[in-house]
Amino acid sequence: MSGFALGAAVLLLLTLVAGMVRVVRGPTAADRMLAAQLFGTTGVAVLLLLVLAGGGSVLLDVALVFALLAAVVGVAFARRGIAAPQPGRGGGHERE
Amino acid sequence: MTDGADTPSLVCLIALPLAGAVAAFLWPRRAPAVGLGVAGLLWIPVLGLLIRLVSQGEQQYELGGWAVPLGIALRADGLSVFLVLMVTLVGGAVSGYATGYFGGVCWGSSFSSLPPAEDGEDGRDGGQAHERAGFWPLWLFLWAALNALLLSRDLFNLYVTLELLGLSAVALVALADAPVALGAAMRYLLVSLLGSLAFLLGVALVYAGYGTLDLPMLKAALGGPVAPVGPVALGLMTAGLLMKTALFPLHFWLPPAHANAPAPVSALLSALVVKASFYLLLRLWFEVFAGVATSGAMRFLGVLGAVAVLWGSYQALRQPRLKLLVAYSTVAQLGYLFLLFPLSSAAAGGFTAWAGGLYFVLAHACAKAVMFLSAGSLMRAAGHDRLADLGRRCARCR
Amino acid sequence: MTATTLYALAGIALFGLGLHALIVRAHLVARILALNVMGAGVFMFLIAVAARNETPDPVPHALVLTGIVVAVSATALALVLALRVQAVRGRAGLAEEESPDA
């Protein structure tokens, strides 16, 4: 069981690499932010897999805090978008 | 070494300004009275400590009743008590000046758009109330940090005191709202944080290598075979502290920060704050890491100090503004302090060098504080501190 | 080489990466970001040191917890100061001419 869980965790980390490409390439701010939020979700999944692999139930608390604070970042991003509108281009004004 | 459990002077030296800072934060209108009260009351534990030091020798205090290395201990020997005395003396004088300075008219910045502060209590003088409200809690925190730093014998605790010292010092510089002061404060903050991080990594290396954070225990552990971690940790901590002490060529942040802060703050920074990190360097090089520090490295610090004397003095002579002149002279005087490193290791002149060095620390603290305070008063009177025009203005005053 | 050694070295590498960015970047927000990465490196080194033992050493954990809270306070102050610098000067960078002899 623990071997399977660890393997799955590695696989999830590999999917994060795909997410990183989106963060780096963008092109819009929302693309980057959504990818980073995906990191948070994947992080929760990795933590739960580590619990299965024998990491101890304390990791459930970590996963809980992960999920809660990711929401704070998400809202901070959204408010930033609202507070700084640019006519006609929405949140995508960081286009390179 | 005597344990000071029955006389909590050591604790009072730290707890009193800390409690004063909280009180000044909670009751901004009473802040000047709180500050003066702390400045007066501090003499009780200082003198108590001095008497015990003279009669019984080095004092120590195990916080929480836990023995080192598990707990943290405070320690007071001749060097730290000497500097605590200096802080109490200069700090008290500057506190007195500050009650007048922040009570009067505010120069250089307009706070006309500022709404009344402190729940409308201070409606009459919003701007000064603001500056004053910021000054007292920050200065008392700075004071607590200075005493805590001088009395600590635990490396990580020293890091926390350095951060407390650095953040409150930066905020005090930023109290002068002028654009150039804000830039100076920002630069000071970056340097201060970088210095703290270098120091912290050094502490981490020490813990990794020797498993203790207590200075005397570390000294004992360093007696063994020298691993590379020892010198590298000393190098990191020294680099961080040199940045904070502004030794040439790491002095670039000091003149703008010291010259653009409000006058009482300039006095505190030049007289006391840079001395705190210098004191820590002395502790590390001559006591804890005495077996690790080579005479070549000591000579290197001495050479930097000598260059600082020349360069700082040359720059001071070129400055068009009085406070910048005084600030550059601080750079030069700090250079003199570092001459202590090569001189004290010379076999014959060791004691003389120490006596001279410490006398110089005290003399510079008093003289530089007074110089900055006088410059502040001149600036108040003249409205500026351009040297070329000050003479004319002062002639008219007569 | 064990995993903890690798983490310790990674911490040092993070410190170096942050140091370089702190020197070469001009924008204040980028420099504050660099300081945060440096701090993360120091913390990683300490935690790796704690993990050398069979049961992790709790003292570095306590030190890092203290350090994280100090770091967020310093970051908040630095960011507010950077905003003020931008407000009064129109850009969030430090002018070189400020230190006349630099």
Next chain:
Amino acid sequence: MIPALDILLIVALLWLARQALVARDLFKGVVLFIAFGLLLALAWVRLRAPDIALAEAAIGSGLTGALFLSTLGRLRRMEREAGQAEPPPEDGRRGGWTGGFLTAAGTVLVTALLGWAVWALPAGAPGLGDAVQARLGESGVSHRVTAVLLNFRAYDTLLEVGVLLVAIVAVWAVARADFPFVTRNAEAGSVPPQQTALVNLLVPVMLVVAGYLLWIGATAPGGAFQAGAVLGGAGVLLLLSRPHWAVLPERRWMRTGLAAGLLVFLGVGLALVIAGRRLLEYPAGWAGALILLIEAAVTLSIGLTLTLLFLGGRPAAGDPAPTMTHTNQQP
């Protein structure tokens, strides 16, 4: 043999840090830094430091990330109001190609030296773990990190709570009430109903989680810092979704709440001194209760401090109407 998970994690961390630091687009850098913080929390888990993972998840990536994001938002707004269409290009620094090369070489040299010192660390693994274990029974709590933080090295923690208060006093001293964010956030007006619903759901949950972390800290990973950070997250959420909160005038309770942690901590310590003990030397049997009391006050203060640090300036005084004008001159 190092597990693949660790190698992957370390490579990803270093790569993310590098990308975050070289990004010319600061927003991209900040998002990469947030992702970096998330992976860092996983690294703490791998290093068997769940306390740090909790704090990192809450503070490192969460609150610090939100702070950076809102700062960038405010910077862009200032630039636009000053008539700068594009963010000004970052100044080149320190003399061109040779300067850049020397800086890089110097940094590599320093890093290599440090790495060598780490590599050559003695194998003995000294530390204080055994000393902590030996005295854990007398500390009043059974979780070792909490025992170190609130008992063995409580003095450090006391000073560090002071650092938090310094930060808020400093921010209030630097950023005046005419600071743009305070007024502009109110003007930004309507909050989408989805966000309000989310916040209404999340804030109570976060309060419960904060209480839980505070309570569990005595026996398991958790405690005042983590609880305070979650509380601060709840405060930031409320600030972001109740625009009128951002112009809430400064009140007495704010100062009291901000100072409560240091006040209770110092008060307990000094009461013990007056009772003839040493600073923070808890009497036998009382340690657990006193630690919980201190932690509760510190949690409250940390939560409030982090919230008000996010506000980024001293709350408006008296008149809640945003009449303050901010000046934003070009130099």
